[in-house]
Amino acid sequence: MASIAVTKPAAVDSQELLTRVQTDRSCRQTVLIYYTSAVFWLLLGSVLAILASLKMHIPGFLAEWEWLTFGRVRPAHLTSMIYGWAVMAAIGTLLWLQARMGRVRLPLPLLLPVSGIVWNVGVAYGMIAILIGYSTSTEWLEFPVPVLGFFGFCLVLVIYASLVMMMRRKVHHTYVSQWYIYGGVLWFPFLYVSALILTQAPHVNGTVRAIANWWFAHNVLGLWLTPIGLASAYYFIPKVTGRPVHSYHLSLLGFWTLALFYNWAGTHHLVGGPIPAWVITVGIVGSMMMFIPVTTVAINHHMTMLGQFGHLKTSPTLRFVVFGAMSYTLVSFHGSLAALRSFSEVAHFTHHTIAHSHLGVYCFFTMMMFGAMYYIFPRILRREWSSAPLIKVHFWTTAIGSIIYVVGLGWAGLVQGWMMNNPDIAFMDVVKYTIPWLESRSVAGTLMSIGHVVFAILVWRMLRGDGAEQQGPTLFTTARSLRAQRERKARARERAKGVA
Amino acid sequence: MSDTPKPSNPETPASDGEMRHGTRNPALHPTDVEIRNSPDVLEMHQQIIREMNEPADGVAPTPVWLLMFFFALIGWGGYYIAQNGGGFRGDIYNEDPAVLYRQAGEGAAAAKPVDLMAVGKRTFNNCTQCHQVNGAGIPGAFPPLDGAERVSGPPHVLAAILLHGLHGPLQVKGQTYNGDMPAWGQLSDEEIAGVLTYVRASWSNKAPEVSPALVKAMRTQTASQTAPWTGTALDALAKEPPPTEEAAPAPVTEAKSN
């Protein structure tokens, strides 16, 4: 008995390491395909974003080609960022996270990489359709309907893989990140299909389309990107700092209240619109109820980080993830309050909304995905990142760029709203007022794009194998943890000798 | 720990200093030995010590203030839905509770008459393209409303202009304008009366309001007219007495205007 007890920790140790290594290995092809494609769409989306931004204050810029007019570039930017970058990064992250947390290998080693390629084909087809003028002109659903075939194929595989990993998991406990992931994976296909029917079917007309459209657009953020982003935060913050989540049961409460309330929130975008009052009222109440999950998440993330801020200096992942977590708190509180009628009357239909959505999709979700990629790439490729200064350049350009973007445009939007509500001010004066701020957005967008290019270079060098090769099964094992491990074993050995 | 050590274990601390209150009989207390000999003890306690260092992690209780806040929020949600929910009816579009319950048919008697200034201000959005928000018009192209003699003149002339439009030269504030004004007969009597009341009481104008009944009478009187008015015809019309208004109908509700 005694001898078993002595040798057991060491045995468990290597077994667990081996499992972890095998899990990471099993994710390699799939996650690589999803991640590298995501980075490609990020770059393309950035180019389109700069084009669209420039056109806001230089209307004649590249206007002679109809496929580069604002009406096509802007939806192309949005769909490239959402379905190309955000969703592909999300799928890569969620598959890796599930394999990691369940301590199982990724199933479907052939079909899942294929699904990544199919998704790319779908996005490329949709993007070309938009640029040559075949958009559905429904915001967030601009892709032509047949793209659903490509997406559906991939989503079915992702759901299947998720359920298989759920069944085979070696850890009985379902960690809070897994809840979020299962939620997101099951909700998103439902949202997409329902919204597609309710906005594109010929029977459905008028305001119903508007309701379905905003229900969908808001839920993509709240029931798909948010769960994946929060799952990453709930995994990476504790994992990187080595400190468990501050209040675990609050985190579970947060998940279930998100599931309960978020779905209602979308219609607050239609304040003042010609739809029944109760639809909007329920949307506003749903948005305000989001204070509950958001508060729990905010408490958890920030209390877990409390006293751990030193890690921000040493960990690239943590920098991005904490920036994302702080933005999540901010964007959610702001979103709840902005849903109120009194605020909406001002900020509605202004640049304020654009600033808000970038605070959500960029400052929260995109930064979270950067953080996840900084953690996951080295582990599946077994290489370190090639350059620390480049990572820092990436962080500071994207962070400063997005702050300029959100603060500038957010303020300009508010003033724009006040001016538009004042009948004594001519509309052209309002437009003229916003121009300097629109120029600041172009500057901010350029900064962010520089960061994206730097990140793409880092990923490219990672793929080429420029970074130092990983030394042990546990990447970035620290001297401290290794010493602790050796000491533990030595102590156990001595005690075993004593017993014998 | 299945294999209970034998009482005769040589490591039994029979004369250990820590047992000041007499030696415990190892036969009666086998666990003493087991605990001492178990190699897990240190390991186990290290686990405990490590976790005690961070007692808050993972199990921090939900703060009471947070629960109170959540309950307050849910209470507010219920109140807000009750106030602004429109009874979950598909035909109620206005979230303002005062309007909402009247629309729902609860207390039609409490209907207040139309606020012509409010209706007019909204309807005036149709006019600002030419006459501008401040009623100054555009010199040489569109005549001003602010301070124009006709605007403060007989109201039935103004109603006539709106119902059928204008064409040809027109003298306003000493300037001659030669243009067209479209007919606005598609607006309701209330809206025409409202916008007239609004322009007659805005900026430097201080003329009394125009009733929907007058507009209605004017609409009936000129029903057969198809051409727009000209300046001379208007001057002739101004000398005629206004049409006789019918008895005012039952108080108009604001339902439509919202």
Add this chain to the structure above:
Amino acid sequence: MLVVYVVIWSSAVLLGLSAVWGLVWAIRTGQFHGLREGAESIFDDGEPVGTPTDFFPGAARSAASASGTKAGAMEEKWRR
């Protein structure tokens, strides 16, 4: 049109039911018990509580390469 209604409503109801099923499942399999262990389920002996796991490149390399031969040997074994 009827088909659309039926599809939308039934899928919405199914989705709601799946959430209820998930909650019931979680309670019955004890997912809401042992929350401390739950919070620590993402850690293991190799990466225990109290160990940071992410660094800028180079920062931890020297430490990792000095980690002794056992890990390296395992790495070799795993490669094959």
